Amino acid sequence: MADAGAKEGYLVTEKLVKRFDEALAVDEVSLSIGRGEIFALLGSSGCGKSTLLRMLAGFEKPTSGRILLGCQDVATLPPYERPINMMFQSYALFPHLDIWENIAFGLKREGCPKAEVQQRVGEMLDLVQLGPYARRKPHQLSGGQQQRVALARSLAKRPKLLLLDEPLGALDKKLREQTQFELVNIIEKVGVTVVMVTHDQEEAMTMASRIAVMSKGRVLQVGSPEEVYEHPANRFVADFIGNVNLFQGQLSTDEPDHCAVTTALGEMHVGHGVSGALNMPVALAVRPEKIEIAKERPAGVTHNLFAGRVKEIAYFGSYNTYIVVASDGTKVKITEANTSRHDLSDITWEDNVFFWWHDKAGIVLRD
Numbered sequence: 001m002a003d004a005g006a007k008e009g010y011l012v013t014e015k016l017v018k019r020f021d022e023a024l025a026v027d028e029v030s031l032s033i034g035r036g037e038i039f040a041l042l043g044s045s046g047c048g049k050s051t052l053l054r055m056l057a058g059f060e061k062p063t064s065g066r067i068l069l070g071c072q073d074v075a076t077l078p079p080y081e082r083p084i085n086m087m088f089q090s091y092a093l094f095p096h097l098d099i100w101e102n103i104a105f106g107l108k109r110e111g112c113p114k115a116e117v118q119q120r121v122g123e124m125l126d127l128v129q130l131g132p133y134a135r136r137k138p139h140q141l142s143g144g145q146q147q148r149v150a151l152a153r154s155l156a157k158r159p160k161l162l163l164l165d166e167p168l169g170a171l172d173k174k175l176r177e178q179t180q181f182e183l184v185n186i187i188e189k190v191g192v193t194v195v196m197v198t199h200d201q202e203e204a205m206t207m208a209s210r211i212a213v214m215s216k217g218r219v220l221q222v223g224s225p226e227e228v229y230e231h232p233a234n235r236f237v238a239d240f241i242g243n244v245n246l247f248q249g250q251l252s253t254d255e256p257d258h259c260a261v262t263t264a265l266g267e268m269h270v271g272h273g274v275s276g277a278l279n280m281p282v283a284l285a286v287r288p289e290k291i292e293i294a295k296e297r298p299a300g301v302t303h304n305l306f307a308g309r310v311k312e313i314a315y316f317g318s319y320n321t322y323i324v325v326a327s328d329g330t331k332v333k334i335t336e337a338n339t340s341r342h343d344l345s346d347i348t349w350e351d352n353v354f355f356w357w358h359d360k361a362g363i364v365l366r367d
Contacts, residue, residue: 010035016065027217040208124152164196271360
């Protein structure tokens with residue numbers, strides 16, 4: 001544990017708690033983040049993610065618990081003594097200073113030699129590809145360029161930990177999507193450990209190597225984007241990450257390699273066991289893109305096959321979304337990829353359709 005560069009547990013929080021009077025904002029959060037990892041705290045407003053980030057930065061003092069960075073407990077250190085930098089959503093660039101001076105500001109305050117300031121600012125401008133803009137003021141740059149300046153300023157001091165608070169929140173959708181990849185590439189070149197806060201699921205899924213989903217001050221699940229999406233730990237995570245159909249029912253069969261759930265729509269077969277008690281209440285989660293839809297009854301499909309009527313259709317360019325109402329009134333969301341510019345679906349409003357999914361497409365959730 002003496003190696004501060006250890007891959008596992010480079011940044012560790014141990015039962016971190018923050019109370020504001022009687023309100024519990026962060027509730028015994030324990031995390032272990034590896035060196036060089038981009039780790040996202042994901043959740044809706046008020047879930048505690050920003051308070052947790054501010055405790056890492058030193059702007060909020062924990063009520064209890066520890067924060068270990070490279071095995072050093074930094075929970076009691078003031079912000080200026082922590083080897084940590086934070087980039088805010090607003091970027092907080094100095095409007096009266098040009099880009100070069102904005103990046104150099106923190107280095108000059110620390111008393112870095114002039115030659116070192118010149119070298120580091122030059123490195124950062126090259127890193128974010130803004131060398132030709134060094135003498136422009138922030139208002140003369142686009143939102144994406146301002147975001148890169150803020151990142152360069154945060155990295156110039158070579159922090160051990162970089163904190164990003166809604167890093168792309170000020171950008172429009174198209175620029176945000178483009179900047180996500182640029183930001184990850186820059187961070188990976190530097191090799192700095194990053195903790196970012198976002199409420200944008202797509203942003204977290206695109207940028208982070210692992211995600212912690214938070215609700216009411218607690219971490220509900222930690223995992224890679226694929227793990228959290230494909231194997232949610234509970235109903236909240238399943239419903240919060242992407243779109244999902246949740247079918248309420250009771251466990252009617254449970255074997256090591258398969259189970260079945262009896263719902264109002266009918267019996268649904270699942271390609272995994274749950275080691276639960278028969279008749280216990282559960283929910284079956286099925287993602288819309290894993291459900292097939294057709295006007296004709298499919299041949300050879302014996303399980304998880306149901307009928308309904310199309311009530312809504314939405315065209316999103318790359319895919320269509322259908323809302324199908326089954327005979328019992330259950331609404332099912334189904335997405336179908338548009339793989340060809342010329343192939344138009346023959347399904348329209350009020351059509352009677354069949355929909356089905358493979359038994360490995362769903363996951364049983366107890367909570």
